Amino acid sequence: MITGKFTWAGKSSDDFKMKMLSQPTFSSPEKDETANSVPGRNGSVFVPNNRMNDISASFSFHAMIVSDFYSTIRRIKNWLLAPDGYQPMIWDGAADLTYYVHLSGASLSFQQLSLTRVLITISATIYPVAYYTNSLNEVSVTNNQVVTNNGLFIAKPKIRLVGSGNAEFAFGASHLVVKNVTDQITVDTLDGTVYDSENNPVYNELVTSTYIDLPTLAVGDNIVTLPDGWTCYMMMRFGEFA
Template sequence: MNDRFFTFNGRSSKDFNLLIQNDFEIEAGDADVSYTSVPGRNLDIVNPNNRYKNGTITYECFIDIRWFNDSFYKDLSELRRDLVAWLAVEENFSGYSKLQDNLDENYYYLARLSKAPTMSFISSKCASITLEFNVGPVKYRLDSDLYQEISNNNQLYNPEPLSSYPIIKITGTGSLNLKINGISYKITEIHDLTYINCEKRRIYDDKSLKNNIGVFPNYQYPILKPGENNISWDNSNADVSIKFNWRTFI
C-alpha cells in the first residue's frame, strides 16, 4: 500500500484499502459567463454571471479483496455496495461533504460524488474503480475551520487571495454594533448566543432563525477581505468568536 489517501464524510479511503494510482489532478471550474453576438461588432459581449462553476477531482483506484480479512468481504460486489453507501449517502443529494486529500493537507474541499463508482473487474478478486467527485470552485484552509475567540479593537489578517465569508459567534446580552473595516453591522438583541453566517446570509441562535435582529447596510453581510481587516464592537459584555473560512480557488 502507498501513503496516498483521502477522507470524505468522516471516513478514509484507507478503510477500504483503496490504492490510488493516478496523480492528484483537479479540473477547476471556469468562470460562468455567456456571450452575445452583435452584427457588425467583432468582439462578442461578455455577460458575467458573477460565479464560478464547480470543478472535478477524480481518483483511479485499485482494490483486491484479498487485502481484507477473509470474513470481511465475500466478493467485490459487497465491497462496491459499501463504497456506494459511504460515498453517496442520503444527505449528499441536497448538499456537500468535506473532502480532504493528504497531498493537499492544509485545505479541504466541498464535494459530492458525481456518479456511481465505475468498477472494472480484473479478476474475481481484484478490480479498478473510478471515483469522480464534483467539487466547489474554492477550497478552504483547515486552520480556519474552528471558532477562534478574538479581542475587541483587533486586526485580523486574511492570508488568502479571496475575501472570506466568516461565521461570527456572539455571546452575551443586549445589543451590539459590530464594525468591520469601518462598516457597522448592528444586532438589535442578543440572548446568550447569536450566530451570523455570512455565506448563507442568516442570523440565528441554537433554536431559531433570527434575521430580523440584523440591521446591515444595503442588506450586505460582513466579509473579510484579503490582507488586513479591522474589527471592533461597542458592547463590553459581549464576546466574539469567528470561524474565518479562509479560501482560495481550487
C-alpha cells in the same frame, strides 16, 4: 509521501482500504461572464457575473474486498453518498487545502477485479474555491483585532457571537446588527444562515442585516470591532482557486 489518501465526511479512505491509482487531474474554475459584441469595436467586452462555475474531476481507486464484494461496496456507498450538498475533502497531495466536493449516486461505479480487489471510479463536482485548511479552525477574535485575509477572494466566514441583547459588530467594512439575543448566535455567511445556541434557525428573529449584507472579510486587513460584553469566534475561510 503522497499516497492518495483522502478524508471525507469525517472518515478516511484508509478506513475502507482504498488506494488511489494515479494522481487526479484538476481543471480550473471557469469564470461566469457574459461576452458582448460592440459595433465598431474589435473583440468582445466581457461582463463578469461575479461567480465561478464548479469543477469536474474523476478519481480511480482500488479497494480491498472485506468479507465479500457486495458488503464492501455497500459500506463505501453509505460513506460517500449519505451527506448532502458539498462536503469538505482533504487529500494528502495538497493537505494545506480543503476542497468542498459533491457526490451523487451517478458519481460512483464499482467493478470487481478479483476475489480481493474492486475498482472504484468517482466523478466529483468540486466547489471553485479551495479553502486554506488552517483557516477552517474556529479561533477567538478580540475587540480591535486585525484579521488579515491572505487569500485571493473576499472571505465568507462562520462567526459565533456570545453575548445577549442588541448589538452592532464591524468586520472590516462589513457590519452586522443583531437584536434580542439571549446567549449566542452563529452567523454563516457562506450558507446565509443564522442559528441560536440550540441550532434553531433565527435569521428573521435576531438579525436585522439582509443576506447580501452578512459579514465578509476583504482581502488584506480587516479590523474587528466588538461591543462590550460580547466575545467572538470565527472560522475565516480564506482561499484560492480550486
